[in-house]
Amino acid sequence: xxxxxxxxxxxxxxxxxxxxxxxxxxxxxxxxxxxxxxxxxxxxxxxxxxxxxxxxxxxxxxxxxxxxxxxxxxxxxxxxxxxxxxxxxxxxxxxxxxxxxxxxxxxxxxxxxxxxxxxxxxxx
Amino acid sequence: xxxxxxxxxxxxxxxxxxxxxxxxxxxxxxxxxxxxxxxxxxxxxxxxxxxxxxxxxxxxxxxxxxxxxxxxxxxxxxxxxxxxxxxxxxxxxxxxxxxxxxxxxxxx
Numbered sequence: 001x002x003x004x005x006x007x008x009x010x011x012x013x014x015x016x017x018x019x020x021x022x023x024x025x026x027x028x029x030x031x032x033x034x035x036x037x038x039x040x041x042x043x044x045x046x047x048x049x050x051x052x053x054x055x056x057x058x059x060x061x062x063x064x065x066x067x068x069x070x071x072x073x074x075x076x077x078x079x080x081x082x083x084x085x086x087x088x089x090x091x092x093x094x095x096x097x098x099x100x101x102x103x104x105x106x107x108x109x110x111x112x113x114x115x116x117x118x119x120x121x122x123x124x
Numbered sequence: 125x126x127x128x129x130x131x132x133x134x135x136x137x138x139x140x141x142x143x144x145x146x147x148x149x150x151x152x153x154x155x156x157x158x159x160x161x162x163x164x165x166x167x168x169x170x171x172x173x174x175x176x177x178x179x180x181x182x183x184x185x186x187x188x189x190x191x192x193x194x195x196x197x198x199x200x201x202x203x204x205x206x207x208x209x210x211x212x213x214x215x216x217x218x219x220x221x222x223x224x225x226x227x228x229x230x231x232x
Contacts, residue, residue, distance in 0.1 A: 035221070037167075037223075044208070044210060044223060044224070044225050044226035045159070045161070045167065045210050045212075045223040045226065046223060047212075047220070047221040047222065047223060050221060059219060059220065059221065061220065062125070062220075095166060095167070097167075100169075100172060106218065107221065108154070108155075108214045108218055108221065110155075110157040110169050110172045110173070110212065111157075111159075111167075111169060111212075112169050112172075112178065114166035114167055114168075115166065116165075116166055117166060
């Protein structure tokens with residue numbers, strides 16, 4: 001069974017940092033691109049960042065570029081999101097999502113498995 | 125900036141057909157994907173690459189794309205279909221993953 005489990009969310013003050021983790025199981029992690037998607041309260045889904053299977057292609061939404069860094073540890077079947085200089089508008093549930101196509105070198109594809117999300121609240 | 129446009133809401137009676145559109149200038153060049161998200165749950169992929177139904181998805185769900193508009197069609201709508209639906213695609217340059225604003229489907 002494919003599982004994606006996010007952790008690391010919580011309440012943080014504006015300007016501070018937080019690191020999210022996504023531990024996966026049930027599939028060959030290093031074959032697949034992985035992404036972070038968020039949903040702010042009362043709003044829709046927003047793509048945050050994605051990384052191809054071999055880390056050769058990385059993308060960020062303009063809203064987080066320069067503040068967030070995506071990374072992966074294939075030995076630990078894990079995806080990470082380092083979030084710096086957090087703002088109130090970063091408050092959201094953050095989901096880890098798996099790409100559909102193994103070996104895909106781009107970051108443009110559907111996401112066929114999602115975690116349950118971790119809540120990040122940025123507030124003083 | 126590039127956007128995908130969806131109607132904020134669609135309402136249908138049980139048994140009727142719901143159609144949810146997604147518009148964007150890059151859609152002639154990029155695939156569209158559709159997700160269903162029920163309250164308190166993670167999103168679920170219901171249509172891949174414009175019109176392919178993933179394994180386990182009811183055949184009441186279908187997708188199509190023509191020009192700058194893609195459409196998710198739900199036939200014989202049931203109460204369990206009530207959810208938010210999102211389209212996903214990319215910008216013209218293939219740099220950014222984008223989601224539409226979402227459509228709330230209400231079953232009357």
